[in-house]
Amino acid sequence: MTTQNFAPARPRRWTLENELWTLWLLFIGVHALYGWVASWHPSVPFNDVTGVYRGWVESAIATGSFPGVHEPFVYPVGALGPMLLTNLIGPGEAYGLAWMIIVIVLDCIALWWLTMRQNTNVSAGMRRTAAWWWLAFLVLLGPIALGRIDTLTVPIVLIALLEIRSRVRTSGFWLTIGAWFKVWPAAAFAGAFAVIERRWKLVQGALIGCVVVLLPVMVFNGTDGLRNAFSFVTGQTGRGLQLESAAASVFLVFKSLGNSDYEVRFDYDILTQQISGPGVDLVGDLLTPLMFVMVLILLALGFWWHRKGAGMARVFPALLLALVTSFIVFNKVGSPQFMTWLAPIIVLGLVWDGRRFAPLAWISLVIAGLTQYIYPWFYWTVVGAAPIGAFALFIRNALLVVLLVAAVLYMRPLKAERVTKAVGGSATEPASSVDDADASSEEGTVAS
Template sequence: MAEDVVDAVDGRRRPARLRRALGGRGALWAAFAVVHVALVAINLSGAGNALGDVTLVYRVWAETAQHGWVRMGIDVPWVYPILAFAPMTAALAFGSEWYGATWLGLVTVLDAIAFGVLLGSGTLSRRRRAAAWWWVAFLVLLGPIALGRIDAVTVPFAVVGLLWAAGRPRVAAALLTIGAWIKVWPAALVAALVVASRRRGEVVIVAAALTAGILGVSVLAGSGGNALGFVAEQAGRGLQVESPFAVPWLWWIVGGTREATIAYDRDILTFQIEGPGADAAAALTTPVMALGAVLVLVAGLRAARRGAHLVALLPPLALAFTTVLIVANKVGSPQFVTWLAAPVILGIVLGGGRHLVPAGLALAIAVLTQVIYPYWYGWLLIANPGFVVVLTVKVVLLVLLLLWAVRAVWQAGSARTPSDESAA
C-alpha cells in the first residue's frame, strides 16, 4: 500500500517536473538552437533552393559594390530601401564562398538577441514563456524562408522595438525606423506606435530625425533620387503568382483558359500573372492598400481618442497594419508571413489568452506557406488545383486575421482595459 502511494505521488510529480523543465530558459534556448540549426541546414542543402535569393541575387549585388562597379540604391534605383545593403554586404565578411552560411549566421544572431529580450532577465512570466514557444513553433512551421530573405533581418528589429514600445518609445522608434529602411513593412509598426503611444511626439521626432539622417548620408554618398527609388521600383511590379489578388486568375487557369498564363519576369525575377485584367489588378492593389491602411488608422485614432491603453491597442493595431500590407499586396512573396511574428508575439506578451485566435491563425498561415514554398512551388506555377486550394485557404486565413485585428482595435476604443504599460 505504501509503495502504491509513493508511486502515485511520483506519478503526479513527473508531469510537474516536466512542465517546469519545458518552462525554463534552458529548454527554450535549446529549442531555439535546434530549430535554427535545422533551418540553416535546410537552407544550405535542402530541396527547393530556399536560399536562392541570398546566394544568387544578394551576393551579386554585394560583390558588384565590393568591386566598385555598381552600388545598388546609390548608383542606380533599387527595389529595397538603402539600409538593406548593410546586411547584404556584411554577409561577405568571410568571403564569397561562405556568403550563404554567413547570412544565416547573421540572421540567427539577430534572432537570438530578440529572443533574449523576449525572455528578459527577471522572472520568466507565463506570457513571455508562451510567446517564446509560439515563436519557435512559428519558425518550424514557416520553414527555411524564415531565415532566407532580407525580411528575416527586419523581424528581430520589429520584435524588440514592439517589446520596448511602452517603456522605451524612443529606442523602439529608432529600431522600427531602421527596420523600415531595410524593408519597408516596419513603417506600419511605427505608425501603430505613433497612434497607440501617449509619447507619440517623441516617436515622431526620433523616426523623422533618423530618416533624415539616413537620407542625408545616402545623398552625400551620391544617391540623389535613387535613395527613394524603391518606391517606383515596387510600383512598377506586376501581379505576382502568390499575391492574394492573383487567386481569381489562378482558378481561371485551373478552369482551362488559355487567355491567362503564369510567366517569369526577368527584370523583377518573379513569376507573375499575364492575362486580361491582371495589370489593372496589380495597379489596383496600391489604392486598395492605402484605403485599408487609412481605415485601420481611423479605427486606431478612434480608440486612442477614447482613451484606449497602449497595452490593449498596440498589439491589434500593429497586427492590422501589418496584415493589410500582406493582403493588399501585388507581390505576396512567402517571406511576407515572417512579418506576422512581431505583432503576434507582442499580443501574447501583453494580452495572453485574448490573442489565441491570431496566434493560431498565424501558425496555420505559416504551415500553408511552407507547403507551397520552397518544396512544391513548381506545382503552384503550373496552377495545380490542390496547390491553388492551399493558396486560397491561406488568403482566407489572412483575411480572417485582418478582420480579427480590426475588430480588436475597435473594441479597444469601446471599453477601457485596465493594464500597466510597464508590462512590455
C-alpha cells in the same frame, strides 16, 4: 538481517530552467535545420541571399557603384548594410553561412529580450508562451523564414515593440532602421504614431534613424545618392501581379479549374512568377491605391477607438496586425517571406493581450504551415496551377483576409471601456492576460 526498501526515483519536475534550456536548444536547432535544408533543396530557398544579395555586393565592390547610393535600388538603401556585413564575415562561397550567423545572433538577442530580460515580473509567463509560439511559427514557416532581408527586420521590430511603452524614442529609432531594411516596419511605426500620446519622441527616434542611414549616402554621393536612396518607392511600380499575391490566387484558381485565358510566366527582370489574363492588369493597378486607402482607414479607426476608450494593450497589437496584413493582402507582390512580418506582431499581442489574441495566433500558425507547403516543398503545384497548389494558396490568402477582419474587430473598445470613458474615468482593461496589469500600469508612461 534487515531489508532496505528502495522506492523508485521520482521524476524531476519541469522547472523554469528546464523549459528555458529546451526552448533555446530547439530555437537554435530549428535555425540550423533549415539552414541545412536550404543548402540542398532544389527550390533554392536561400537563392536571394547566396545569389542575388551576394551578386549585388560583389558587383558593387568590383565596380565601385553601390545600389541605393550610386544607382537605383529595389530595396531601401539600409538593406545594403547587412548584405555588406555578410560579405565581410564570409565572402564568396561562405556568404550563406555568414548570413545564417547574423540571423541566429539577431534572433537569439530577440529571444533573450523576450524570455530572459524580464523573467521575474508579472508578464514572464506570457513572454515564455509567446516565445514558444514564435518557435512553432518558425518550424511551420520553414526555410523562407531565414533566407530573405525580411528575416533581419523581425528581431529588430520585436524588440522595438516590446520596449515601446517605456522607451518611445529608442523604439522609434529601431522601427525606422527596420523600415530602411524593408518597408513593412513603417506600418508598425504608423500604428504607434496613431495611438501613442508621446508622438514627438517617436518622431525624434525616426529622425535620428534617418540621419544614421542617409548621412553616409550623402557623404558618398551627395544629392544624387539621396535620390537613389529613395528609388525603391517607384522602382517596382510597373511590375505585374505576382503569382502568390492574394489577388493573383483567385485567378490561379480559375486557371486550375481549366480556364486557359490565364497564364503563369516568369519575369526575368524582377525574378518572380507572375500571372496574366483578363482583368489581371486592372486589379494590379487598383491594389496599390487600395492599400493606401486601407492603411489610412485603419489608422483613423485605431486613433478613434483608442480615444473612445480602447486601452493600449487592446488596440495597439490589433491595429499593428491589421496594418501588416493589409500590407500583404492589398499588395501586387505576395512573396512567402512576407509571412515573417506576422511574428513580432503576434508575439506582442500574446504578451500584452494573451487570451484574446490566442485565436489570431493559431490562425497565423496555419498560415505559416500552408506557406511552407507552398514554398519550398510543393511550389511546382502552384506554378503549374495544379488544383492542390492553387487551392492551398487560395486558402492561405483567405486566412490572411480573416486575420485582417478579426484584427479590426479586436481593436474596438469593449462596452465597459466605452462607458468608463463616457463618464470621464480612465479606461481599464479586463484581465485578459497575465500581462494586462503590467500593460495597464506602464501605459501611463506612453499612452493616455
